[in-house]
Amino acid sequence: MKNSNLFGIIVGSMVIIAGISAGTYFAVKNTSFRYIEYGVLSDSEPLPLGISEYNILIDCEAETASITVIADLMTEDNIIEIDNTVSGPKSKVDDYPDKADYLTITDDGDGNYTINFIKEDPIRLTYRFSHEVEIRVDYRAKLIIDMEVTTGSAEVILEQPDQEIDIVSMVATTGNIGLSLPSETLVTGDLFFEATTGSISVDINEDCTLDVDTFSLICTTGSVYIDMVNVNFTSDIDVSVDITTGNFNLDWTQDSILTSHYFNIQGTTGDITIDLTFNENIGTTFSTSVTTGSVNVPSNTVNQAGMGLIHFDLDITTGSILATRH
16 A cells, blocks of 8 residues: 655755666755655554464665654554655655655455565656655564665664564665674574675674574675674574675674584675684684685684584685784
């Protein structure tokens, strides 16, 4: 359903749109008044009656839109709330809201919901409105994330402990990707992230469980940041990171681990920085390759007392590798 609750037309900051090819646009804020915020397209879905378990699939392929998903305790008696703030030039104000992109909520009556991003004119090659989308969902629902944005950022923030999320993919062509997981979150899925121009940030808090086989991050121009604290793993996993121009930063604290994992970090230009605070019985090994730059990693250690082994395969063409273990 397309709901056009207009909160007001507000004069905003100027946005200069420059297309590098047909249908591709980048928004840059300025201090003029040629651009305005038209208003907000809102939608919501009430909590289902008689259903104790529900799933929310966010399946969005968006252009000129940034999407933020927040799972938290809802203030209203809703399972989903959407605010889509639409902006554009004054000359297009008469086209709002009819030609603005919007989101729909569908459900099957059994507690399964799907949120889709609808392009009002999918083949438009001229101006496309800018959208700042916030999707708020009830923290008790299982989230399934499959998001792709062309010009904009994608972010998922879970606010309450003991949630469940399935990450199929998060992709951004021009913009950043962020994932923040509170303690005791169960994570399933393919765990695939890709940013062409932008950075990727993943924050995994204490006692989260990764029930995955792979964890893949691809970044063309930008950096990758991973922060993990005492993560539980259901099996051995392969972590692959591929960066063309940018840095890789891993900050990992682990008191105990029973599984073994392989990190393959590849980069062309940039630095690799790894900071490990590990139980002394966790084994760590490093294989490194640098064409132009420096390498400083700890000595290899074996795993003991039933703990796992973490292997790092680090390869950078131009840059430095610095790994520390505490």
